[in-house]
Amino acid sequence: MAEVVEVNVKDIEIANNAVKLAQEMVKRGYQAKQIMPKVKKVLKKINLPFSAKDAYVAARIRLKARDKFGPLAEKLFFDESGYRYSTPSIIADYRAKRLKDYYVADVSCGAGMQLAFFGFRCKRAEGVEINKKRAFLAAMNIVSLNSNSTVYWGDAFKFETSAEVIFSDPARPESEKFRSFSTLQPNPINIMKKFEGKIFVFELPPQMPPERVTIKGEKEYTSLNFKLNRLALYTGNLSTCNVSAISLPSCERVTDLDERAKLEKGELKDLIAEVDRTVVHSNLLENLVGKLGLDAKIVYMDGRRTLLSVNELKNSAFLRYYRVLSIAKSFSECKEKLKEVGAKKVTLRFEIPPDKYWSVRKELEKELNGEKRVDLFKINEKFVICSKL
Ligand SMILES: C[S@@+](CC[C@H](N)C(=O)[O-])C[C@H]1O[C@@H](n2cnc3c(N)ncnc32)[C@H](O)[C@@H]1O
Incomplete structure (x- = not known):
């Protein structure tokens, strides 16, 4: 069973003050051991599993998170791994717009960035995360961003939902010679068995070429600022072709349904x-x-x-x-x-x-x-x- 993670606005204010203080002290060159006792005092009345060390880590991450999240970075709470695998806001917003007409369950929501955008755009949104600390970070981010989503702490395989779309951006090893489904957690194939009959959207390792994605549906490669960044697989009604590429932020799109022109080798000109x-x-x-x-x-x-x-x-x-x-x-x-x-x-x-x-x-x-x-x-x-x- 999964438990709802409850977080109130007052606690977010306290956590935010603690992170802001740590940010200021980091900027002024203080060391962690000087920062932590001061932050601890600010956190005295907080009713969340959010320690001075967590605030210090979140502060250091906020200092570099503008690239990924723009001005939203100043409101966010991350641990290192939650940040590394979080979805940049431009992509999260695009993905949420594609799913806007649906009730969506994000069954591996991490620190909740994609989930927050589902909450902004979709008919209804909820997320589940197996790691307790990260489930709290997700709930804190949802409240801090004022997103309309619910966060649960639990295992996707024990989660029950009446959502129409099951979304999952699974955890993956940092590096692998060959990217495959078998190392993804939760494994998309097993998620499809567990939630049989639903529409699925999976974030897969973008290094996988289309022919290695064995699940039927649209394979959408996303470029962010001219760099390959994501591969999403859409099944059922959400699939509009076999392969597509989208460039963000412009939203220019090309698909395998666009008529091909034969390309040959040639000489360099001007x-x-x-x-x-x-x-x-x-x-x-x-x-x-x-x-x-x-x-x-x-x-x-x-x-x-x-x-x-x-x-x-x-x-x-x-x-x-x-x-x-x-x-x-x-x-x-x-x-x-x-x-x-x-x-x-x-x-x-x-x-x-x-x-x-x-x-x-x-x-x-x-x-x-x-x-x-x-x-x-x-x-x-x-x-x-x-x-x-
Ligand atoms: C890549 S992260 C998700 C990032 C998220 N999409 C975001 O934008 O912030 C994957 C998450 O899946 C979680 N996870 C792995 N197995 C799970 C399971 N069986 N149930 C729920 N969550 C799971 C991991 O703990 C990890 O936090």
Whole structure:
């Protein structure tokens, strides 16, 4: 059985004051052992399992959480793991909008970020979390954000609900050679057995290509700011195609139903389009080119980067355009050409070991006194100097 987690506004105020005090002290350079006793005093009357250490951890996380949650970060309570696996607010809001017409149960709600957005957008929302501390953090976040959701502490496999949609963003090992269903907790296959007859939405490891997702439904790859970030699987009425890709925040979408245009290899010309990896990983590149009516040839492709030679600029959040300024056959010629084009800063956009990136970049920038910020690609062993459009 699962228990409702009750949290009241007064306790959230106390917890918030404690986290704010810890944040201030961290910013002013105090150490944990100096901060904790002061925070403990603020927490004296709190009626929640939220210690001075929890407040200190939450404070440190709030200081870095703006990237993921914008201004909401100042209201949130996280432990390290809850934060690492929490859904960024732009994605959580998008997902909730897709499920807005339904009563949704999030059966592995973590610290409750996605659940909070279900509460804002959906017909009705509830969440269950097996880890007691995190279930409390979820309930605190729900109250702090004034979201209309209920949090339960318990095991998804013992949870009973009349929700129409079962959502789960399962826990996964930090790293694995091959991502698979078997290491996900709760396991989506078992969740489907437990809640047979419902509509399901699962967040799966985005590294999984479409052909490895064996459950029938729409596999939606999400790009956040030009980076592959999520893979959601929608079953039943929520599935609108076999594979789709969405770019956030623009919401531009491409699916396997968009007519494909055959893409061939070709020569480098004046304009390059860099393709968001999300589209390539989801096997939707030809669908995107077809949808945009783009006249394009492939000039470079590896596991991380795909570059197209194009004749015109067609607006798409999945593409970043560059104008070719100069091409060099060797590193030393590249240094000369960078001077000729008036470069000052050079962003390296080719495969390079991370520990070499800055030394190579410094070497290239050493004698530059121009004004331009340029991007440097390596295509067929040539250095291609570009400016971003
Ligand atoms: C990736 S996190 C969810 C993050 C959440 N979607 C968010 O946006 O903050 C997965 C959570 O599933 C929980 N979990 C794992 N097995 C569970 C089970 N059988 N029942 C309920 N929760 C479970 C883990 O404790 C973990 O907190």
